Amino acid sequence: MKLLHGSDFHVGLANYGREVEEFGRSFDAFVDTAIANAVDLAVASGDTFHGRRPGPKELRIVAAATRRLVNAKIPLVLSTGNHDGMATIADPDSQTLGWLDAMQLDGVYVGIRPMVIIVPGIAAVSVLPYAHKRAVDDPGLTLRERTDESSRILEESIAELSRRMTTFDDIDHPYVRLPRVFVGHLTTESASLGAEAAMQMGWDTTVDPAVFDPFDYAALGHIHVGQQVSPKAWYAGSPDVHGFGEEADDKRFLLVDVERGRDPIVTILPTSPRPLIRRVVSAAREWTEVDEPFPEGAVVELRLRPSGKMDARVARDLVDAMRKRGALFVQTVVEEPEQVRSRSRALEAEAPVTDQVDAWLATQDAPESTKARAREIAVRALSVQ
Structure with a gap:
């Protein structure tokens, strides 16, 4: 199964004289790359939008690009991120991408809550939306205790998604040979941070990348530096340079060959952001x-x-x-x-x-x-x- 992995498009961002359309072109380029490589599945792992209230221009950009994937019969799986996640903590119906989920487009799967998605004949995909540690709102806990508890809950959520897939292990199960993919927007303990390092310090919930071992590929978002964090887990990174501090980072999409029971084979496809x-x-x-x-x-x-x-x-x-x-x-x-x-x-x-x-x-x-x-x-x- 051939998969294209992109993340952190931040459609709606406009800075340093750059217009909204510039970041929208990165999402268009993602769709162009998926079609040109005739992939079986496209995955966007969070922060498709820069904000929780995208304007008409941003909505049109993403809707038009998504329609092109639908017309090309390439399934698309999207996770939500911290920028385009829930407007209200613990309320999945307030997810920014809820409108796209509600449209029920053929082959478009939006992870507004933890779920296992079966893309028929292609893959079994576990999607985990961005989890903010403010969801653990216990005034009796210190900041460190709350962070540790958030990490425990997040790792258990990932393990639960993996356990749901063990029901496919019966030799006669129709999904037994489907590659198992995880899609999420989060921070791993081993990730090298870029310009967001100061923001992440003491704030983000982190997980041990070993939690992704039961999957055949983990498509991660949130960290703008593209990198591999375990044999199965990769950050695509952002395809654009968002600000100073990222100017030396290599920007890319990831073309991934995924098979059940084998480490993924990843090819880096460089993008061409403005210098x-x-x-x-x-x-x-x-x-x-x-x-x-x-x-x-x-x-x-x-x-x-x-x-x-x-x-x-x-x-x-x-x-x-x-x-x-x-x-x-x-x-x-x-x-x-x-x-x-x-x-x-x-x-x-x-x-x-x-x-x-x-x-x-x-x-x-x-x-x-x-x-x-x-x-x-x-x-x-x-x-x-």
């Missing part, structure tokens, strides 16, 4: 040093560090020059000299940045892989001179 580029300029440098052309349509973060008071006209001229060299949008950040010197003096007077970050991380309840990625981001940010 995001960072540049630092100081008054001590010649402005011509940033005269190199940018990729057409690039988004640029320009960090200005003048040695004295900067004439705003100079900054505007530099932004205009970057636009003429291909930049779509230039975000400027100006550091005042005294701010830069004060930061330097404070850092010199205190312990090294790495020691400060390590001391703070030691107080946090999070997996070591999460701490390592958060440390990397924090040290890089605090070390800017």
Whole structure:
């Protein structure tokens, strides 16, 4: 069985001069890729929309793309995420994708609640919507206890979905040979986090990726860095660069060959997101040093560090020059000299940045892989001179 896995499209996001249609084109590209590769099943593992109240334009984009899959007779399974999940905690009927489920389109399966879906002749799919730890609302529990309880409940929910599939193990059962796929939007203990590391620290419920071992493939969403977290489990990652902090990540869809009782064979299909580029300029440098052309349509973060008071006209001229060299949008950040010197003096007077970050991380309840990625981001940010 050939499956296309995509995630975290965030249709409706518009930033850095980019319109809503840009992120919508990623969902269109997902559908184009599914049709071009004649896949048996397409899977979108959460955050199809950027918000819980998508506007008419976003709804039209997703509805039209979904119709193309229906016309191509390619089944589609969608899970909900934290961005497009329940408007009311523990109320599945408030799921953002509820309208699509209500349409009952042929071959379109929407996981607005935990369920096992049989895609006839293709796969048995367990879908688990995003589970927020606020659902464990016990004021008698500490934050750590509530997080641990949420993780236990989440892992038990996944195990229960797997147990439901054991009823297919009878040799005479019609579904005995169907590949078993898990689709969910969640964080695993071993995942390498990207720009969302600070957000995840101490907030998200995490699970041991070994919980996916009974499945033939686990199609995961939520983490924007595409990666494999166990022999059976992969994050597709986001197909677009959503902001600075993701600009170095490889963006992709995953084409997966899945068979019952065998580890999946995964082929990475790179996407082509708009480039995001960072540049630092100081008054001590010649402005011509940033005269190199940018990729057409690039988004640029320009960090200005003048040695004295900067004439705003100079900054505007530099932004205009970057636009003429291909930049779509230039975000400027100006550091005042005294701010830069004060930061330097404070850092010199205190312990090294790495020691400060390590001391703070030691107080946090999070997996070591999460701490390592958060440390990397924090040290890089605090070390800017």
